[in-house]
Amino acid sequence: MESVDVEFVDLTFSVPDGRGVKKILRSVSGRFLSGELTAILGPSGAGKSTLLNILAGYRAGDVGGALLSNGRPRDPRHFRRQARYIMQEDLLQPHLSVREALRLAAELKLPPRPRARKRQAVAHAMEALGLTAAAATGAGELSGGERKRLSIALELLDDPPVIFLDEPTTGLDEQSGAQCVEALRALARGGRTVVCSIHTPSARLFAMFDHVYVVAAGACVYRGSVPHLVPYLSHVGLPCPTHYNPADYVIEVTSLEPADNIERMSATLEGGEGYRWRPPSLGDALALPLVDALDAPDALDVLAPAPALSPAHTTPSRGAFAGYRQGQQAFSAPWTTQFRTLLYRHLLQSWRDKGHLFLKIAMYFFMSLMVGLMYLDFGHDGSKTIFNFGFCYCCTIACQFVPMLPVLLQYPQEVKLLKREYFNRWYSFNAYFLAATVARLPAMLLFNSLYVGIVYVMTAQPLEPMRAAIFLGTCLLIASAAESWGLAIASALSMVNGMFIGSASTVPFMLLAVQGLGTGLAGLPILTRVAMHFSYMRYGLEGLVLAVYGFGRGKLQCPLDEEYCPYRHPKQILRETGLEDASLLQAFGGLVGSYVAFRAVSYVLLRWRLSTSTRYPTIAYVGRLIKRHFR
Numbered sequence: 001m002e003s004v005d006v007e008f009v010d011l012t013f014s015v016p017d018g019r020g021v022k023k024i025l026r027s028v029s030g031r032f033l034s035g036e037l038t039a040i041l042g043p044s045g046a047g048k049s050t051l052l053n054i055l056a057g058y059r060a061g062d063v064g065g066a067l068l069s070n071g072r073p074r075d076p077r078h079f080r081r082q083a084r085y086i087m088q089e090d091l092l093q094p095h096l097s098v099r100e101a102l103r104l105a106a107e108l109k110l111p112p113r114p115r116a117r118k119r120q121a122v123a124h125a126m127e128a129l130g131l132t133a134a135a136a137t138g139a140g141e142l143s144g145g146e147r148k149r150l151s152i153a154l155e156l157l158d159d160p161p162v163i164f165l166d167e168p169t170t171g172l173d174e175q176s177g178a179q180c181v182e183a184l185r186a187l188a189r190g191g192r193t194v195v196c197s198i199h200t201p202s203a204r205l206f207a208m209f210d211h212v213y214v215v216a217a218g219a220c221v222y223r224g225s226v227p228h229l230v231p232y233l234s235h236v237g238l239p240c241p242t243h244y245n246p247a248d249y250v251i252e253v254t255s256l257e258p259a260d261n262i263e264r265m266s267a268t269l270e271g272g273e274g275y276r277w278r279p280p281s282l283g284d285a286l287a288l289p290l291v292d293a294l295d296a297p298d299a300l301d302v303l304a305p306a307p308a309l310s311p312a313h314t315t316p317s318r319g320a321f322a323g324y325r326q327g328q329q330a331f332s333a334p335w336t337t338q339f340r341t342l343l344y345r346h347l348l349q350s351w352r353d354k355g356h357l358f359l360k361i362a363m364y365f366f367m368s369l370m371v372g373l374m375y376l377d378f379g380h381d382g383s384k385t386i387f388n389f390g391f392c393y394c395c396t397i398a399c400q401f402v403p404m405l406p407v408l409l410q411y412p413q414e415v416k417l418l419k420r421e422y423f424n425r426w427y428s429f430n431a432y433f434l435a436a437t438v439a440r441l442p443a444m445l446l447f448n449s450l451y452v453g454i455v456y457v458m459t460a461q462p463l464e465p466m467r468a469a470i471f472l473g474t475c476l477l478i479a480s481a482a483e484s485w486g487l488a489i490a491s492a493l494s495m496v497n498g499m500f501i502g503s504a505s506t507v508p509f510m511l512l513a514v515q516g517l518g519t520g521l522a523g524l525p526i527l528t529r530v531a532m533h534f535s536y537m538r539y540g541l542e543g544l545v546l547a548v549y550g551f552g553r554g555k556l557q558c559p560l561d562e563e564y565c566p567y568r569h570p571k572q573i574l575r576e577t578g579l580e581d582a583s584l585l586q587a588f589g590g591l592v593g594s595y596v597a598f599r600a601v602s603y604v605l606l607r608w609r610l611s612t613s614t615r616y617p618t619i620a621y622v623g624r625l626i627k628r629h630f631r
């Protein structure tokens with residue numbers, strides 16, 4: 001059985017702070033053993049999450065000191081295969097039931113065969129985390145405690161030897177928090193190393209941990225067993241009052257200013273031997289090895305043992321789940337399985353989110369009717385060709401904004417989920433990216449067909465299959481390019497900044513699309529003409545206008561009540577709008593090129609967001625600047 005002891009020596013971490021640096025971790029050392037449940041405790045802002053992020057490998061840059069696995073320097077790539085990190089926010093697929101979420105995760109994380117083992121792993125995970133009764137409940141309807149336990153169960157499927165959790169009990173009531181910690185303790189008993197940061201635990205919860213690591217102002221102020229904390233506090237001259245929760249007390253005394261207590265406590269630990277403090281007299285008398293001292297005599301059990309919880313959790317041993325090791329293999333499931341499963345999950349989520357789906361259909365329907373009524377019957381009217389050009393421009397704007405805005409709103413949240421799953425090695429980035437790209441196509445086709453079907457008929461555009469197909473194809477390409485532009489922005493920025501940048505950045509595209517109107521292109525400055533090649537809306541406008549007026553369309557009817565129709569010749573309107581020389585090939589090429597370019601930008605930005613590597617310091621620096629000022 002593979003067991004991994006996590007060790008860190010003289011770990012330091014600083015961040016730039018104005019003109020100086022702020023030390024967040026100040027030379028902390030410790031060892032977290034397999035088979036134990038460890039709590040990282042401390043006042044708010046002490047550095048618990050930072051320590052956890054570094055230990056999990058989630059934060060890699062600017063870290064000083066050494067990280068070891070089983071006493072040897074840690075290979076970050078190998079460790080990533082062994083460890084899972086469960087973040088504080090439960091990022092789940094709200095429209096999947098507990099069983100579905102676990103089955104899909106098993107599909108992604110475990111080798112394809114034998115299939116029975118996957119079912120077994122799902123059943124074991126549900127049983128171990130007390131989720132069997134909620135198997136059919138949608139993740140969106142679960143209680144806070146169940147959500148947390150589902151997050152843990154999802155990471156447990158491939159049986160990782162090390163599990164890190166950031167504040168798993170935050171936001172849970174006493175009972176749910178205790179159930180969660182009970183489940184974690186059972187997992188640790190099975191031979192795993194389980195480490196979690198925790199915020200002001202109750203005495204009952206605190207007593208359930210095997211090992212406590214207390215951080216204050218970036219320094220370690222206690223490391224040892226729960227029962228030894230009270231003697232330790234007396235030892236450093238800060239006796240814990242009777243009936244006082246030692247966890248609360250240690251946080252209280254280390255929060256006080258000036259930081260004398262912190263200095264004294266960390267100096268005591270530095271002066272001691274090994275990674276765990278134990279009462280000197282007891283240690284000498286029993287001559288216990290440091291680790292064995294955890295099973296200290298009952299006389300020191302100043303806290304009541306944890307009461308039995310319901311549901312009773314079994315003690316799943318390592319290997320009780322799938323029994324698979326990822327070993328040196330990159331991912332357990334083949335690439336095609338990852339792609340297929342992610343595509344299915346994406347489509348299922350979209351289909352189940354009926355409210356959003358109907359809202360979108362209603363929105364497209366409403367917008368189509370509005371546009372159709374505004375330009376009703378303009379298409380065949382020789383006196384309204386210039387307004388019909390306006391209809392084409394209106395379509396480029398509609399096809400651009402409507403698909404882009406939901407992406408700017410929703411995608412930042414999806415990126416968080418992607419970060420969690422990708423970091424925990426559920427799938428390869430390429431499989432995700434391709435699946436997410438393909439999964440968007442059916443909705444894009446449906447909504448744009450609905451829009452074009454209504455406006456094309458209402459505005460009386462030529463009912464010729466080729467022209468209608470070009471019109472629809474152009475609208476689809478505009479929408480796809482706009483959505484990709486939105487994805488590129490949302491890949492790097494928060495929702496608020498993305499909404500602002502996304503909306504503002506479309507203005508140049510829109511302005512460049514109509515340059516040369518009335519004057520022709522020849523009179524435009526060279527810079528403007530060059531810039532126009534970068535506006536996908538220009539290509540979109542070209543495609544739509546060519547669809548209705550290009551390809552040798554004959555003279556349009558001039559109504560009897562009009563004396564003169566200056567633009568009844570389609571060639572005339574093409575000349576006046578600077579589109580005389582436009583070609584469909586160039587328009588489609590420009591739109592496809594924009595789509596591919598925006599996708600490529602979004603690919604690179606997403607990869608950067610997911611990377612914890614420090615191989616490219618310049619990129620890392622630019623990334624930090626973006627994070628600090630725009631995210």
Ligand SMILES: Nc1ncnc2c1ncn2[C@@H]1O[C@H](COP(=O)(O)OP(=O)(O)OP(=O)(O)O)[C@@H](O)[C@H]1O
Pocket residue numbers: 015022024042043044045046047048049050051199
């Ligand atoms: N990137 C950063 N830039 C500047 N300061 C940072 C950065 N990351 C963390 N800090 C600071 O480091 C300190 C420790 O942060 P950390 O999130 O690790 O604390 P914590 O103990 O987990 O706090 P809490 O319990 O409130 O979540 C805090 O004062 C925080 O403001």
